[in-house]
Each structure stands twice: as structure tokens, then as C-alpha cells.
Amino acid sequence: MRKDVEKYIQKKYGSNPEQLWRSYPNYSVFRHSDNRKWFAIVMDVDSDKIGRPGTERVDIIDVKIDDLMLRDILLQQERFYPGYHMNKRNWITIVLDGTVSFEEICRQIDASFEMTASAGQKKKFRQPKEWIIPANPKYYDIVHAFDTEKIIDWKQGAGIIKGDTVFMYVGAPVSAVMYKCKVIETDIPYDYSDKNLTIKALMKIQLQKRYKPDKFTFEVLKNEYGITAIRGPRGITNSLSLALK
Structure with missing residues (x-):
């Protein structure tokens, strides 16, 4: 699923993964081309780092979320966690193991992209109204x-x-x-x-x-x-x- 998610971001938004840390070559940051704001980070971490049992390595994605009510609702569901290594009030972590559907993950990526986008990018990518x-x-x-x-x-x-x-x-x-x-x-x-x-x-x-x-x-x-x-x-x-x- 990690590959599918990264392909989705690259194809829809033209954002290529950036490896910003030499010690973490599997950490990929996706950001806007104009304002350089991050809207998604794909990583692999030990399970216990995000608050789930075990130490198996899992792929995750962090996306931004400004709606605190929606954030609280999502965190009550399986495979949604507070943002790993990010501000936990504004980011959530989703485990990429198939428990959360690909379609739902894409919706969260789209929402994160829109809320971090410049006015020009929002106009370019928003859905018809x-x-x-x-x-x-x-x-x-x-x-x-x-x-x-x-x-x-x-x-x-x-x-x-x-x-x-x-x-x-x-x-x-x-x-x-x-x-x-x-x-x-x-x-x-x-x-x-x-x-x-x-x-x-x-x-x-x-x-x-x-x-x-x-x-x-x-x-x-x-x-x-x-x-x-x-x-x-x-x-x-x-x-x-x-x-x-």
C-alpha cells in the first residue's frame, strides 16, 4: 500500500518524495512546490512508537488535520493514531497495512493538501462547485x-x-x-x-x-x-x- 499511496500523491499533485534525513532513508516527505509546506510524510517505524503493541516494523503516513472534532472521531478508529513526530493536535498517523481503505487514505491526503496549500494551489486542485x-x-x-x-x-x-x-x-x-x-x-x-x-x-x-x-x-x-x-x-x-x- 505504501507504493500505491506514494504513486497517488505523485500522479495527482506532482509532488515527489524527498528524503531529508540521512539516518532515515525510508522517510519520505511530500510538500507543495510553491509554499514548501509539508502535507504528507510516509515512514516506517516500530509499532510501539505509535502506541500499538509489538515492535514489528510498519509503514505509516502522517497527514495534517485542522478539524479537531474529526481528528477525535478518527482517533477512535482502528489504525488511526496521533501524529508521529509531528504536532499531535494537527497531524494524524495512519497505518498502511490495508486496515484503512486506500480510498479513505486518499481522502485524508487530499484534505491535508488543501489545508496546507496556497490560494493558487487550492484554486487549481479544488473539486468543481x-x-x-x-x-x-x-x-x-x-x-x-x-x-x-x-x-x-x-x-x-x-x-x-x-x-x-x-x-x-x-x-x-x-x-x-x-x-x-x-x-x-x-x-x-x-x-x-x-x-x-x-x-x-x-x-x-x-x-x-x-x-x-x-x-x-x-x-x-x-x-x-x-x-x-x-x-x-x-x-x-x-x-x-x-x-x-
Whole structure:
């Protein structure tokens, strides 16, 4: 499993193992290429060094974890231990003997990578998200925007990246979600400003689905999904995501 874990890190994140200690040639550190922060350490240690019976040599991985509640839950499970040779409040050790599934180990590696990553790396590697974004028909004829085109330029919202999904909420007098779109390009330079609107960058969005204006109205969003305001890009709940699909 150690080889599989190291291959996973190298393939997904392009991080190669570094042997930093001459006395410990089997200790491999993985870190970010830009900020140089560690996000995983693969080692082999005696079992009793991590608090389990015996002195047999075992392969382990240390990953960072900032959620103290999740840390406490994991430490109650077999083959999870406080971080070996690391800050035990922020790192956990996982034994690589197959007791913890490869998929679970990869999830913990991904979480450790994200929490130690720079803003640029987080943007590059994060998974696609779904957003509701507002569209004011007073400033743009969004109701008819997709009548002749499947792809349009739109103001880029903070946090939105290529691959994300945006559900366009058209303001009064429509007051409803009308379109589902895929973001196919971002960070297009643009400079516009007036008393109502400032745009610094555009994104290209591609129409995927239309909704009837009486389906996902503001009242439905508020009463059934707890969305009381749509003033800028915002995430959506799992229940609303399922309904929109």
C-alpha cells in the first residue's frame, strides 16, 4: 500500500518524495512546490512508537488535520493514531497495512493538501462547485440571453473557477432561477464601471438547462431551501442541488 499511496500523491499533485534525513532513508516527505509546506510524510517505524503493541516494523503516513472534532472521531478508529513526530493536535498517523481503505487514505491526503496549500494551489486542485449567481434584468436582458447563443460572457464571481456550475437567478420581475450553466473559461480581463456595476473579469458560461420561471421562484428558494437573499455568488445546499438536477 505504501507504493500505491506514494504513486497517488505523485500522479495527482506532482509532488515527489524527498528524503531529508540521512539516518532515515525510508522517510519520505511530500510538500507543495510553491509554499514548501509539508502535507504528507510516509515512514516506517516500530509499532510501539505509535502506541500499538509489538515492535514489528510498519509503514505509516502522517497527514495534517485542522478539524479537531474529526481528528477525535478518527482517533477512535482502528489504525488511526496521533501524529508521529509531528504536532499531535494537527497531524494524524495512519497505518498502511490495508486496515484503512486506500480510498479513505486518499481522502485524508487530499484534505491535508488543501489545508496546507496556497490560494493558487487550492484554486487549481479544488473539486468543481455549484453556485447560484444573481442576474439583474434591469442592466442586461438575461431573459433572452440564450435565445440565439449557447455560450455568453458574464461577470466573474469571486471563487468561481473553470468547471464549476452556476444556476442563474434572474431578479425582479422574474425572481426565479432560469438557467443552469457550465463555466468553461475564467479570468478574462475586462474593465467596466458605472454607478451600478463594476466588472474586472469575465467568465464564459455555457447553457445546459432551462427552468420554467414558476419552478424555482424566490418564495420556493426561501421556504423550501432556506435561501433568503441572492446578492452575489453563493453555494447551494445538497437538497437544492438534487432538485435542480
